[in-house]
Amino acid sequence: MKAYEIEEFGIDKLRIVERPNPKPADKEVLVSLRATSLNYRDFMVVSGSYNPRMKVPAIPFSDAAGEIAAVGEGVTKWKAGDRVMPIFAQRWYEGDSSEEKRRTSLGAGAQWDGVLCEFAVFDQESVVRIPDHLSFEEAATLPCAALTAWNALFVSGKLKPGDAVLTLGTGGVSIFALQFAKMAGATVFSTSGSEEKIGRLKDLGSDGTANYREREDWDRAAIEFCGEGVDHVVEVGGAGTLPKSINATRIAGHVAMIGALTGAAGFNPVTAFMKAIRLQGIFVGSKRMFEEMNKAITANTLRPVIDSVFEFDQARDALKHMESGSHFGKIVVKIG
Ligand SMILES: NC(=O)c1ccc[n+]([C@@H]2O[C@H](COP(=O)([O-])OP(=O)(O)OC[C@H]3O[C@@H](n4cnc5c(N)ncnc54)[C@H](OP(=O)(O)O)[C@@H]3O)[C@@H](O)[C@H]2O)c1
Incomplete structure (x- = not known):
């Protein structure tokens, strides 16, 4: 699959590489990612100001939406074709945050690689359903901002x-x-x-x-x-x-x-x-909060405000657009 990797910090250093397609293990789902959105944190991660000691090579970006492509053994909650978003902190399901839960945030180091790639695996508990009225581009704006x-x-x-x-x-x-x-x-x-x-x-x-x-x-x-x-x-x-x-x-x-x-x-x-x-x-939020928010978004047919949509090979341009500060709302990158 295609993935963006940070090997050295700097927007222009971000590069597309080939990585093996991930396979879902027990209780994991394989998601074909369709869109990702940028947060200011992603700009900081890529440019090196978020954590200069971050372990690389690493895939950046935390927010995405996609479709389940395959499920591992023991997956009871999902089937191929379900539309999902990974949660920001992969092990923060409910209650207060903790240092341990916070460390499971996507896209800030090699340990929890991000989502600027074609496929990713997640624990079946670490994704939530996309509200039906939202496109993949719109859904990709929800997990962090x-x-x-x-x-x-x-x-x-x-x-x-x-x-x-x-x-x-x-x-x-x-x-x-x-x-x-x-x-x-x-x-x-x-x-x-x-x-x-x-x-x-x-x-x-x-x-x-x-x-x-x-x-x-x-x-x-x-x-x-x-x-x-x-x-x-x-x-x-x-x-x-x-x-x-x-x-x-x-x-x-x-x-x-x-x-x-x-x-x-x-x-x-x-x-x-x-x-x-x-x-x-405030530090983002838990899975429980995410599900409660999605209920409200659905009940009110709320639509996220998208500033611009970039193609996968234009992710560096998307980051430069964020750096310019000229955007209004969310910047999205399409995948696939
Ligand atoms: N704690 C958390 O969990 C969490 C989660 C998400 C984001 N954040 C943080 O929240 C901040 C915003 O994130 P974001 O992703 O929404 O950023 P963003 O989309 O990049 O927002 C940038 C916008 O902020 C406005 N801005 C810049 N300087 C300003 C100033 N001096 N006064 C008022 N507005 C100013 C500008 O709007 P105008 O052009 O309209 O002036 C600019 O377009 C970042 O620091 C980010 O790291 C924290």
Whole structure:
């Protein structure tokens, strides 16, 4: 089969190799992968900033969708032809995460090779069914970005209809957060650095917006929009945005700390404790959360927002497109 391998870090060093087709062992399924989607983590993994000591050669990318091609002995849950997505952390089925479970995340080293390849085997418990209304391209966007937004809003945030949510920028996690929050009857204030993207945020239902390049005090804009401050922030920015995200939050509100797009330096804790804000780190989510999210996606026939679809041999271009930051929503690579 064809697979992309990282042998040296750098987008241009990523190369297509031939690997033997994997075979499903006891209780494993062989999946013919049809599409994969990019997360910011994949860009960091390939460029070497995620873990410079990562074991290589390794297949990158964590998120995919495909069709079961064959099943191993003892597989009771699946048959050939079933449409599935591998879960992000292959052994995190339910409950809290742990160091051990986190280490089973796909696509960050040779031990748990990723999905930028034609076939992969997974334990029968480590895949979930694709909602019927979604294509492989759409389903490939769910395992990391969508689940992270779901966990932030509904598991950590316990979002209620009428709550106010602040989303930052227009990457994969933020666009899913906007869609889920609107689906649940919340009000959403969104930021972006681009006027054109702000127009698209409004089309998706953002109730209030600010261009963070033109309006540096976007935290104030969020407070002006919803009075006392927002109930939840989907914080993907990190050091450069966290102080303003905290300012924009109401007393006893919730900040889901997800990303570090602007860096990971320290911050002043005073406002956080004076406002009794709940800062909650989020790490993707469990299989149980993934299945609950898929029920909601199905019930609401929610469709992921796909920015662009690249062919398999254009995976490097897809990564460069992500690096440019010009995307809105998810970038997908077709397989096969
Ligand atoms: N903790 C977890 O489990 C988890 C899971 C998934 C992702 N993450 C992290 O979450 C972050 C987002 O991931 P992603 O995959 O959604 O990324 P992405 O798709 O690459 O999102 C990039 C977007 O972020 C926006 N952005 C960049 N700088 C910004 C700033 N200063 N202020 C506001 N927005 C800014 C830009 O939107 P505009 O062009 O509209 O300004 C840009 O297009 C990354 O740090 C990623 O590593 C963490």
